[in-house]
Structures are given as structure tokens and as C-alpha cells.
Amino acid sequence: MTDIFISSDxxxxxxxxxxAENFEQLKKNVSGIQLHDNRRMSEQTFYAALxxxxxxxxxxxxxxxYTKFEKLLIASITDALAHTSIQPTDDKTVLIISSTKxxxxxxxxxxxxxxxxxxxxxxSSAKIVANHFGFIHQPVIVSxxxxxxxxxxxxxxxxxxxxxxxxxxxxxxxxxSKFILSGFQSFQAISAAICKPFDAARDGINLGExxxxxxxxxxxxxxxxxxxxxxxxxxxxxxxSGPSRTGEELYLAINxxxxxxxxKTNDIGFISAHGTATVYNDEMEAKAINLAGLQTVPLNSLKxxxxxxxxxxxxxxxxxxxxxxxxxxxxxxxxxxxxxxTQPVNICSSLFxxxxxxxLKTASGFGGCNAAMVFSKQ
Amino acid sequence: MSNxxxxxxxxxxxxxxxxxxxxxxxxxxxxxxxxxLVSVYRYLNNQYPKFHKMDNLSKLGWLACELLLQNxxxxxxxxxxxxxxxxxxxxxxLDTDTRYLQTTNEIPSPALFVYTLPNIMIGEIAITHGFxxxxxxxxxxEFDAAFVQQYVNNLLNCNILQCCxxxxxxxxNNEYKAALFLIEKNKSANSIIFTKENLIKIYQV
Numbered sequence: 001m002t003d004i005f006i007s008s009d010x011x012x013x014x015x016x017x018x019x020a021e022n023f024e025q026l027k028k029n030v031s032g033i034q035l036h037d038n039r040r041m042s043e044q045t046f047y048a049a050l051x052x053x054x055x056x057x058x059x060x061x062x063x064x065x066y067t068k069f070e071k072l073l074i075a076s077i078t079d080a081l082a083h084t085s086i087q088p089t090d091d092k093t094v095l096i097i098s099s100t101k102x103x104x105x106x107x108x109x110x111x112x113x114x115x116x117x118x119x120x121x122x123x124s125s126a127k128i129v130a131n132h133f134g135f136i137h138q139p140v141i142v143s144x145x146x147x148x149x150x151x152x153x154x155x156x157x158x159x160x161x162x163x164x165x166x167x168x169x170x171x172x173x174x175x176x177s178k179f180i181l182s183g184f185q186s187f188q189a190i191s192a193a194i195c196k197p198f199d200a201a202r203d204g205i206n207l208g209e210x211x212x213x214x215x216x217x218x219x220x221x222x223x224x225x226x227x228x229x230x231x232x233x234x235x236x237x238x239x240x241s242g243p244s245r246t247g248e249e250l251y252l253a254i255n256x257x258x259x260x261x262x263x264k265t266n267d268i269g270f271i272s273a274h275g276t277a278t279v280y281n282d283e284m285e286a287k288a289i290n291l292a293g294l295q296t297v298p299l300n301s302l303k304x305x306x307x308x309x310x311x312x313x314x315x316x317x318x319x320x321x322x323x324x325x326x327x328x329x330x331x332x333x334x335x336x337x338x339x340x341x342t343q344p345v346n347i348c349s350s351l352f353x354x355x356x357x358x359x360l361k362t363a364s365g366f367g368g369c370n371a372a373m374v375f376s377k378q
Numbered sequence: 379m380s381n382x383x384x385x386x387x388x389x390x391x392x393x394x395x396x397x398x399x400x401x402x403x404x405x406x407x408x409x410x411x412x413x414x415l416v417s418v419y420r421y422l423n424n425q426y427p428k429f430h431k432m433d434n435l436s437k438l439g440w441l442a443c444e445l446l447l448q449n450x451x452x453x454x455x456x457x458x459x460x461x462x463x464x465x466x467x468x469x470x471x472l473d474t475d476t477r478y479l480q481t482t483n484e485i486p487s488p489a490l491f492v493y494t495l496p497n498i499m500i501g502e503i504a505i506t507h508g509f510x511x512x513x514x515x516x517x518x519x520e521f522d523a524a525f526v527q528q529y530v531n532n533l534l535n536c537n538i539l540q541c542c543x544x545x546x547x548x549x550x551n552n553e554y555k556a557a558l559f560l561i562e563k564n565k566s567a568n569s570i571i572f573t574k575e576n577l578i579k580i581y582q583v
Contacts, residue, residue: 240501366501
């Protein structure tokens with residue numbers, strides 16, 4: 001099967017505007033999560049990783065007809081493209097956009113009309129972003145809950161493997177507003193403190209906003225040294241808003257991704273888990289990790305740094321994982337102290353360095369969806 | 379490449395008419411969409427209490443899928459992870475998004491919030507039938523038969539799936555259309571070859 005190389009990437013988040021900046025911040029244990037008192041979003045104070053005004057101004061230098069969501073995508077793609085010679089205007093390059101809610105915040109502030117609905121449509125944002133860079137083909141848009149970012153990379157991999165394209169620019173973003181925050185609050189899913197993935201005292205998520213991009217290619221000459229070697233998606237077929245009780249379906253995805261990558265459990269240097277810090281998600285993941293025989297492999301969750309960035313999460317965490325492989329450095333799990341899942345898992349509680357060759361990235365989301373990917377050094 | 383893959387069933391719900399394999403099987407004009415969907419549910423004659431808690435988009439997709447599979451699908455042929463679902467639409471879950479947002483002025487409704495993701499209907503279908511294979515939701519301006527055909531064809535050719543339910547389920551205010559296709563590797567009584575042209579022909583009924 002065609003090799004898929006990572007050519008360049010970006011993370012545009014509250015803690016940094018490039019992958020390198022983000023990775024340096026993570027090494028210093030800097031989290032983007034802060035306490036917010038914003039009555040437009042919530043009557044109660046809440047912890048989240050949001051862009052501050054200074055950062056908002058730096059991205060708002062872009063044209064005013066772009067929304068914050070589109071500006072985030074453009075900022076992230078601009079930096080990723082600056083680090084590769086792959087051209088968006090190449091006939092063999094496709095743009096793939098990942099988001100759960102895109103421009104939904106406009107529903108809160110603008111008068112409802114068919115024009116507004118058209119403006120909110122992810123199709124409109126994707127066209128604006130594609131035109132900004134001069135992509136030739138109609139962009140592909142993935143909106144599949146919290147696995148959107150990973151599914152977008154997997155989609156890019158497949159569009160290249162089938163020979164439809166040679167390169168894929170895969171970008172994801174989500175913006176937090178009252179719509180999303182109130183929804184997770186209504187589910188009692190938001191932690192009153194900074195989230196604690198896999199910890200005994202974990203009690204919910206923090207939300208986060210950000211954007212991230214990976215540029216994929218079938219041409220080795222564009223490679224930055226890392227390959228996408230496996231990717232798979234499954235469904236729990238159990239509950240629309242709660243994860244599987246057994247973890248068997250995430251395990252199915254992990255197993256298929258590892259088979260595709262032709263790696264064994266002892267080849268995996270670390271796991272970048274979804275680790276949202278809800279009671280049920282982390283428990284399900286621990287079960288899946290055990291079914292896969294990966295319980296001794298170092299595992300982290302980055303939600304304590306970025307919060308849950310929804311449609312960007314899979315991309316942001318994949319990019320951190322790619323950088324971890326390059327630098328042989330695995331990030332700790334901010335917020336974790338005492339193991340609080342019923343199955344043994346090897347949670348990284350401090351940064352460590354080790355020769356790394358392969359890593360596993362997982363995610364799960366509403367609708368019962370699960371995704372697993374393997375990234376490997378060349 | 380695609381000559382061993384077939385469309386073995388199709389279901390279109392549009393204009394208050396239900397078509398199965400190109401033939402109209404149910405019509406109920408003049409009703410509001412939510413009432414029309416309930417009338418299709420009664421026609422289907424399947425007791426499935428979870429139907430009533432779904433939003434209109436999920437109801438539409440779920441009904442189209444039930445009618446797609448009814449008398450046309452042998453579940454025993456496949457393992458749970460061998461059947462997948464690849465759906466698409468234009469306006470994501472915007473119909474329910476606006477309803478959910480109204481509730482945030484008083485008490486935000488978790489029962490509505492969960493439906494503010496378009497792939498929830500994939501979850502509903504997966505739960506009903508125990509389908510655990512690949513699933514994906516894409517957004518397009520209009521039904522992109524070429525993309526869907528290539529994407530699903532690849533999933534079957536690579537043996538990632540043996541069977542796939544794919545198509546388009548769009549609903550916003552008074553506008554809606556569902557077009558679902560059952561894609562399998564074996565011929566059946568009504569099957570036609572899985573091509574972009576055949577998808578478009580069926581879609582345009």
C-alpha cells in the first residue's frame with residue numbers, strides 16, 4: 001500500500017502558534033486552561049482553554065469577512081504550508097476540513113435567516129478557506145463528533161492511497177461559545193476544576209479551542225521523517241452519548257490500525273489517548289487498551305493542556321504525537337495523580353525521553369464512534 | 379475495479395413520497411415534516427420506542443435505513459464490524475441546532491444537545507442493527523455521488539468492510555431529502571453495479 005508521509009504540520013492554540021512553540025510550552029508544562037468569568041457564555045465561571053484578546057487580535061488581522069473559525073483554519077494552514085513545498089494550487093492536492101460546529105456561534109449573535117444558515121454552513125467556510133489558498137478541488141469536510149480530526153487524517157490517507165490525490169492538507173478547528181459550553185454543562189460533563197484524565201478524582205472535561213493542520217503526501221521527497229502507517233474507525237453500536245461498556249469496539253479499531261501498520265504491542269513507544277477525564281470515557285479507553293495488550297505502554301492525555309478541542313482535538317494530539325516521535329520525548333498527563341480506572345494502564349505522569357519508533361493515537365466520540373491511528377518513524 | 383460491487387437496495391424519501399428500489403411504496407402529502415415522518419414510521423410497522431426521542435434528521439435517516447434494509451438485507455451474512463455507514467448532507471444538524479439554542483434561554487436541553495451532531499444518526503442506525511464497522515459523516519453542498527462511490531468502493535475493495543450503507547440525509551426546516559444505498563459484494567434480485575452514474579440515477583428519482 002502507498003506510504004503516506006507527514007510533510008509539515010501546525011498547532012495554533014492558546015499556548016502557541018506553531019508546532020514548535022506548542023511543543024516547547026508543553027515541555028515547560030504550560031497549560032492553556034484558565035478560569036473564565038464570561039457572562040455571554042455562562043452564568044457560572046468555568047475552566048477552558050480559550051484564546052485571549054491579544055491572540056484574537058493577531059488572527060483578526062485577516063479580512064473581516066472571515067469568521068473566527070475561518071481565521072483559525074487559515075492561520076494554521078498558512079503556517080503548515082510555510083514548512084513544505086507542497087502547493088495548495090497543485091491539481092493533485094486536496095483540502096480536508098474537520099470541525100464539529102464550525103460557525104455555530106453566529107446563531108447566538110445574528111438574526112436567523114436563510115442567508116445566515118448559508119453562512120453558518122461548513123460548506124461556506126470550506127470554500128472561503130479553499131479560495132484563500134487557491135485550492136483547485138472542492139474541499140472535503142468531515143464532521144463526525146470528537147473523532148473528526150482523526151477521521152480527516154484517515155480520509156486524507158485513503159484519498160491518497162486510491163490515487164485520487166498525491167497530497168492532502170488536513171485542517172481542523174472549533175471555537176467555543178455559549179452553544180457548545182451550555183450543551184456540555186447540560187450533560188453535567190464539565191469539570192468544576194482543571195480536568196484530571198484517568199485520575200481517581202476525575203469529574204469531567206474542560207473545553208478548548210484551537211486549530212491544527214497536517215500536510216500529507218505520497219511523495220517521500222516531501223517527508224519530514226514520519227509516516228501515517230495505520231488508521232481505522234469503528235462504532236460501539238451501544239449508546240449515542242455514552243461510550244461502550246466493554247471497550248471492545250475501540251479495541252477493534254486499535255487492532256485494525258496496528259495490523260495495517262504491521263506493528264506489535266511491543267513496537268508501540270507510547271499511546272496518545274483521548275482521555276477526556278469523564279468517568280466513562282477514560283474507563284472505556286482503559287478497557288480497550290487492556291484488550292489490545294497495551295497496558296504497560298506509556299500513555300498520555302493532553303486534555304489537561306488544551307482542554308477538549310472537539311473537531312481539532314484529533315489533529316492537535318496527532319501533531320504533538322508526531323513531534324514526540326521526532327524528539328523522542330513523551331509528554332506527561334497534566335492533572336493526573338492517582339489511577340482511577342479499573343484496568344491497569346501506564347499513565348505518563350512526568351515527561352520522559354526514550355528512543356521512539358511508533359505511537360498509537362486514539363479518540364472516541366458521541367454517536368459511539370472510535371478511531372485509532374499509528375504514526376511511525378521512517 | 380468496481381465490477382464486483384453492487385447497489386443491492388435503495389431507499390429515497392423526498393417530497394413526502396418513499397421510494398424503494400425506484401418504486402414509490404408510500405405517499406402522504408400535505409403533512410408537516412414531523413407528522414409525515416411519524417406516518418412513515420407507522421407504515422414501517424416496526425416497534426422501536428427510541429424512534430420517538432430522535433430529532434427529525436435522525437428520524438429521517440433511521441426510517442430511510444429501515445426501509446432500505448427491510449426484506450433486502452441478510453444480517454446473518456456479516457460480522458458486526460463488517461458493516462459500515464457513510465453518510466453526508468449539506469446543513470449538518472442545523473435544524474436541531476436552532477431548536478437546541480432556543481432552550482439555552484431557559485434550561486438547556488441535553489436531550490436536544492446530543493442531536494447537534496450529524497453523525498448521531500449513524501449511531502442510531504448502528505445501535506438498531508449492531509453495525510460496528512467504519513463510519514463517517516461528510517458535509518457537501520449537494521450529494522457528491524463520485525466521492526461517495528470512490529470512498530465506499532475503497533472500503534469494500536480493501537476489505538475494511540464487506541457491506542456499507544451510504545448516501546445523503548438532509549433536513550432543514552421544510553426542506554429534506556434522504557437517499558440511502560445498500561452496497562454489497564454479491565449480486566441480488568434487484569442489484570445494479572455500484573457506479574457514480576447509477577447512484578445519480580437513483581438519487582434523481
